[in-house]
Amino acid sequence: MAVALFTEDLTELETAALVIAARDGDRDAFGALVDRFERMVEAVCWQRLRDHAEVQEASQEVFIKAFEKLHQLTEPAAFPGWLRQIAVRQSINRCTRRPPTIAVEPASLESVDERHEAPLSTLLSRERVDALHEGLDRLAVLDRSTLVAFYLDGQSLVEMSDAFAAPVGTIKRRLHVARKRLAKELECLQAV
Numbered sequence: 798m799a800v801a802l803f804t805e806d807l808t809e810l811e812t813a814a815l816v817i818a819a820r821d822g823d824r825d826a827f828g829a830l831v832d833r834f835e836r837m838v839e840a841v842c843w844q845r846l847r848d849h850a851e852v853q854e855a856s857q858e859v860f861i862k863a864f865e866k867l868h869q870l871t872e873p874a875a876f877p878g879w880l881r882q883i884a885v886r887q888s889i890n891r892c893t894r895r896p897p898t899i900a901v902e903p904a905s906l907e908s909v910d911e912r913h914e915a916p917l918s919t920l921l922s923r924e925r926v927d928a929l930h931e932g933l934d935r936l937a938v939l940d941r942s943t944l945v946a947f948y949l950d951g952q953s954l955v956e957m958s959d960a961f962a963a964p965v966g967t968i969k970r971r972l973h974v975a976r977k978r979l980a981k982e983l984e985c986l987q988a989v
Contacts, residue, residue, distance in 0.1 A: 809874050810874075812830070812833070812873070812874065812876055812877065813873035813874040813876070814826075814873075815827075815829050815830050815833075816830065816867070816870065816873035816874075816876045817873050819864075819867060820867050820868060820870075820873075827864060827867075830876070831860050834876075834877065834880055835856065835860075837877070837880075837881065837884075838856045838859050838860070838880065838881075838884045839852055839853075839856050841881055841884040841885055841888065842855040842856055842859070842884055842887070842888045844888070845885075845888035845889065845891075845892055846888055846891060846892065851891060854891075855884070855887050855888055855891050856884075858887050859880070859883050859884045859887050862883055862887065863879075863880055863883055866883075894951065928983060928987075929983070932979050932982040932983045933945070933979065935982045936975065936978055936979060936982060937978075939971065939975075940971070940974070940975035940978050940979070941975075942961075943957070943961070943968070943971045943972055943975045944972070944975045944976070944979060946960065946961075947972055954968050954969065
């Protein structure tokens, strides 16, 4: 047990040393970090994306973002968790921002007639959209504008930070609180 703890401490020290060296401009140190954490990043991305090509692209984006933001990491030993969070966020962004790619033969697209959608599904879709907009209308201005900016306008947290003149952490908290308030409003609307 003591040997395992010693090995973990040594690994943390090595990681911290590599992070410090990479932060100071040592590209080989950053390459060693990539080698060390590549499988972990791919595993995190795979959990959400489930597509090998998407995972490869997302992993590259994670390491690019990590390299660009390495100066923001205040505790070098926290690099693995920090990198994991970047991977989670990149995966979520890829899922929500890009529609899934589906290979379809052109002939099959021509045979689809979109004019005749099932009446029940159309009605249910409209009801959900109407309920969502009604719930948004019942929110305070700040909650509504935060949700609209992120989900409907597709703004990133950084863009929202600039637009709202607030730190990214505050924007994340506002999104979290606004989602909870919207959920409560939608529950109230369903109960009626």
